[in-house]
Amino acid sequence: MRRMLNVPFGYKLIVPYVLCLLVAVLTVGMFAYAHSVNTLREKTRENIQGTLQQIRDNIRYRTDDVERISKMLYYNYSLQSALRRYEQGWYSYETMTKTLMPALENLLNYTASNIGLSLYLQNDTLPELYYTDIDQNPLFSIKRYEIYHLKRIQETDWYRGLEFSGSMADQRIWRQILRDESYGNISLLQRLDDVHRGQNIGLVRVTVQISDLLDSVDYHKIGEYTTLEVLDGSGNVVLESAPEAEGLKGSRTGNRLLLSEPLDGLGWELRAYIPNSLFDESANNVRRMTLIVCLISAFVLAFLGIGVSSYFSRRIQKIVGSLNAFRDGDFQKRIHYKGNDELAQIAAAFNRMGSNIEELIHKNYVAGLQKKEAELESLQAQINPHFLYNTLSSINRLAQFGDIQKLHILVQELAKFYRLSLNRGEILTTVGKEIEHAKAYIAIQCIKYGNRLSVYYDIDPAALDYMTVKLILQPMLENALEHAWFGSTIGIRLVVEKRETDIVFKIIDNGVGMNADTIEQILATEGPRIGYGIRNVDSRIKLHGGNGYGVAIASRSGIGTCIQITIPCRM
Incomplete structure (x- = not known):
């Protein structure tokens, strides 16, 4: 296979540059006069079209801001939950004052735009809240939100004519209703649905002034003698912007160029009428300068080509080097x-x-x-709380029998147990403190069971200073004392050893043991499970150290059980 020639970027840039330059000079020299006007006209058209798109985007930003308000109300699940309950009295008052009214106040403060909010609710147990001043634009009142019962508008023509389409969350319509037209307003109508049950629970109306939505429609952005207008879906002029109000008649006809942009969401159209004289004056200047520029450019650009190529080549190499660094993770x-x-x-x-x-x-x-x-923290909070109750019961019995020595030991070990359990609110502790915590638990149980319980410790001192998740040994010891009794006595051995990168705990008992099916159910991730304490410890260790660590069980019925806990060595 032939090896591809590695041509530097600078050469790749200068060769096409020179070729294109020669072709461009010849082409411009031959066809400049014929095509200069059309080229300038198209360029100006693109610029004006771009300006119209910017105006359209500004309007879309305003409408999106209003639609965002309705979406926030639509996805307010706590509000939906409150509106689903039909209860009068105190609940109705509390829903209005603590849920509904604060939610509307927050939405009004969310945007800097001057908007009004109206809610029409199916839940007629909630009181209505509205204002009767019909001579003032509601957007200029102190309180700019109102609450009505939906039955007020269900028989109106504008409500019956609403046809929502799309998904439930996207069912929004821009329309002038009620007194909107007289005040120069327009309203966004949004279904208010119970998201979980798919039921309609009301209607949201967000009102905004048309002048606020269309404040970016200004003919100065296009040019002098230009007319801008916004038409609604019926072809009616909603807003006009022109140099002279008297000169608007006939400004859309004659020797003028028409450009337009749709205003999505509103269903309106933005139009611009540009006089052709705007192009002719510039075209004459282009005709005069074309030949001179072509001749001079052919010589000057040829000499500058190498310098430009070298300049941009260095800048491109800088970008390529940085991209390679990103690829390597820097x-x-x-x-x-x-x-x-x-x-x-x-x-x-x-x-x-x-x-x-x-x-x-x-x-x-x-x-x-x-x-x-x-x-x-959630898993640790679920450790069996009955231990404290049982221990306090033991303290009560010892107090009744007057066994002061055992009572003193039991209270001391219980205090140590909970001091180590709390661990100042920290999730992690040292292996040494975890063992000390386990010994405190065993000391409490030894007072309870007496000679029937035997415990042996085999602790590697090298493991004591490493970190571990707290409360991993006590649930295993508690599980053994609850389920492993075989006869009237039981023996438990606690082994702690440090390996190369791991620390291993073993809790070994000589109890009744378990069969393979029981072990599988304890460690299963799906289906019915048993052995909550073991799964609790296993989940916490995996969250702390990863899936490579956790709990393993080996057992035989009638012989005993060995529960092995593996954690990473971390100081």
């Missing part, structure tokens, strides 16, 4: 260009991308840690 690489050209914009976008990637990695890392910490 997201701290940055590009610094002077100026405001396209490559500088690419560099700025590249730098922003690097910063965003670093920030996202950090946020995901922190969010993962917070999630694991919350899950650990």
Whole structure:
């Protein structure tokens, strides 16, 4: 296979540049006069079209801001839950004052736009809230939200004529209803549904002034003698912007260019009427300068080509080098260009991308840690609370029998047990403290069971200073004392040893043991499960150390059980 020739980017840039330059000079020299007017006209048309698109985008931003308000109300699940309950009296008052009214107040404060909110609710147990001043635009009142019962409008023509389409969350219609037209307003109508049950629970109306939505419609942005207008779905003019109000008649006819852009969502259309004289004056200047520019450009650009090629080649190589650094995982690489050209914009976008990637990695890392910490706290909170009750019962019995020595030991060990359990609110503890916690638990149980319980310890001192998730030994010891009795006595052996990268705990008993089916049910991730305490410990260890660590069980019926807990060595 032939090896492809590696041509530097600078040569690839200069050769096509020179060829295109020659072709361009010849082409412009031959056809400039014939095509200059059309070229300028098309360029100006594109610029004006781009300006119209910007105006359209500004309007779309305003409508999106209003639609975002209705979406926030639509997905307010606590509000939906409150509106589903048909109860009068105190509940109705509490729903209005603590749920519904604060939700509407927050939505009004969410946006800087001057909007009005109206809710029409199926739940007629809630009181209505509205204002009777019919001579004032509701958008200029102090309170800009109202609450009605839906039955007020169910028989109106405008409500019957609503035809929502699409998904439940996207069922929104822009329309002038009630007094909107007289006040120069328009309303966004949004179904209010019970998201979980798929039932309609009301209607949301967000009202905004048309002048606020269309404040970016200004003929100065296009040019002098230009007319801008917005037409509704019926072809009626909603708003006009022109240099002179007297000159609007006939401004849409004659020797003028028409450009338009649809206003999505509203169902309206933005139009611009540009006089052709705007193009003719510039075209004459282009005709005069075309030949001179072509001749001079052919010589000047030929000499500048090499310098330009070298300049951009160095800048491109800078970008390529930074991209290669990103590919290798170095997201701290940055590009610094002077100026405001396209490559500088690419560099700025590249730098922003690097910063965003670093920030996202950090946020995901922190969010993962917070999630694991919350899950650990939730799992640890579920440790069996009956132990305290049973111990207090034992203390009560010892007090009744007057066994002060055992009572003193029991209270002392119980205090130590809960001091180590609380661990100042920390999730992690040292292996040494975890063993000390287990010994405190065993000391309490030895007072309860007496000579029937025998416990042996085999502890590797090298493992004591390493970190572990707290409360992993006590549930295993408690499980053995609850389920492993074989006869009237039981023996338990606690082994702790440090290996190369792991620390292994073993809780060995000589009890009744378990069969393979029981072990499988204890460690199963699906279906009916038993042995909550063991799964609790296994889940917490996996959250802390990963799926390679956790609990393993070996047992034979009538012989005994060995529960092995493996954690990573971490100081």
